[in-house]
Amino acid sequence: MAHAHGHGDGRGRGHGPGPVGGAGHASSGTGDAADHRRRLAIAFGITATLLVAQAVGAVLTGSLALLVDTAHMLTDAGGLLLALTAAQLVLRPASNRRTWGFRRAEVLAALAQAAVLLAVGVYVLVEGVRRLLAPPEVPSTELLVFGVIGLVGNLVALLVLAGRRSASFNLRAAFLEVLNDALGSVAVIVAAIVIATTGWYRADAVAGLVIGALILPRALRLLVETASVLLESTPPGLDLDEVRAALLDMDHVEGVHDVHASLIASGLPVISAHVVVQEGCFADGHAPRILDDLQRCVAERFALPVTHSTFQLETPEHARHEPGHHD
Template sequence: MAPHDHAHGSPFAPSDSPGRTPDAQLPDTRGKIAVAFAFTATILLAQAIGAALTGSLALLTDTVHMVIDASGLLMALVAATLARRPPSSKRTWGYRRAEVLAALAQAAVLAGVGVYVVVEAVGRLRKPPDMPSKTLIVFGVVGLLGNAASMLALASARRSNLNMRAAFLEVANDALGSLSVIVAAVVIATTGWQRADAVAGLFIAALILPRAVKLIGEAGAILMETTPRGLDLDEVRRHMLSLDHVLGVHDLHASTVATGLPVISAHVVVGDDCFQDGHAVAILEDLRTCVAEHFDVAIRHSTFQLETRSASQRESGIHACGYADAASRSAARTPDGS
């Protein structure tokens, strides 16, 4: 794993100015989102007209989904713009979490739409209205083409952050929704089975709900400052305890500020002599290297507080995440002594 920068405390320094260049590693996805929003808004108008003309639940559901897509893409565009604003003394991480909030809002609204569609579809299965199949096919094709264009605009950046992932998933789901409208229209035209429209609406709801729940869970985990996925904090503690001069580790925390930005902090107990013979600087460097190179998650920002055992014992309250000391070092050492 390549070396990483390990800033301590705030990610901005007093020298930072309001015009500071945003994080160079933060991809600029605004152009792609803007293109996708333009396509989605255009198709939204067409499908709204189609839903009004036909009275189709599937097309209405897809139209509502498109409304959510359009508003979601607009929120994603705003979030991508805010995320590039520089940090300040008031907002030390800038607006990096704007993308998480935008993804959470989109997912919550999608979940609400999915529940509504299920309720409405059940009623229409009992008493299906007549659907103009040819008109449905026309608007379904228009929607599918527009969503395909939006997907192409977002595809190359869909893995860059949670915000882009949410936007891409919404457009992809809506494309499948448009396809289901077309299939339902064909079934109605060839067989006369009017319930196909309600079944297509249920299919769209089935696409919406699981992805909405998953996004809510992922965004919620970040906001709750859960340990980043793929990082074993017990293993991190063992590696830290295996370092020379480290007597104990407590208040060990790891979380994710935003997509691609995990952080870690800990109180590390060392011997009193380490502050006298210059070992403290070497210990800090060893700790930074440890969390940067030994684990699958790339930790770019780490903060460690070195303290003596007496200072650690004077701290009030119970240490968060427990306390581990030198008694565990023999168990912490790996066979190669690392």
């Protein structure tokens, strides 16, 4: 028995429920992917329209808050376009070269969005401090008008994305970006009201800093989560110590090692392990039943169900001299 993680040969290894070879993985959930794409397309259309309107407003008013919100919206429009492209790529079938298809495209797109948001947030903070020291005059009426336009548009986009915002990294990233835009529009409106009623022009810079403060924590969180997927960290909701204990507790299992778990994309966790079983299980034909029990265990017993699992069944003798053995 070779030391490997892969699909089964009918004796010592096996894969969890789903088509062999991965072809079914990219096509599963195609209806969801199409719905994601439709929602992203609507949100992109709204954001692109608002981007043009706010760019005009930023030029007319010279407002930092509106300029920053426009720059933020530009990154959002680009991020939504990336997300829309990734949602399209997800629909492409798997192949022998790309056994998971383009499922990771959504993770890469979300990572890019997070990186751009982080850069925008840093710029906002730097420019906001500079304008606090030397605040320019900003026309409050125009600022208020463009702030209201931005808020209404963002609320519509939020309604489009809200229903499925937890369904994928892409939709979550898009929802956070549009939410930040909506909060940014609120900050612009508040700044316009303060300037109109008190003449305190630093309110514009304060609004810009508030927008930056809203951007940075969410960008960092998304950056960490997507980087964790690319590093193939154990998915949240799956404790490998609990998995090992559950597998060891099963009949005829004498040892478990080389346990690996990762997340290919949203909703697609995978796990593999080498499981040492009693020698007689291969002789009396009991091994296939053990394999079924192992797959059922990881699919049903934990907070995060894993329906794609790969187990290599080994004899105690093989486990003792297996190269690269680790827990």
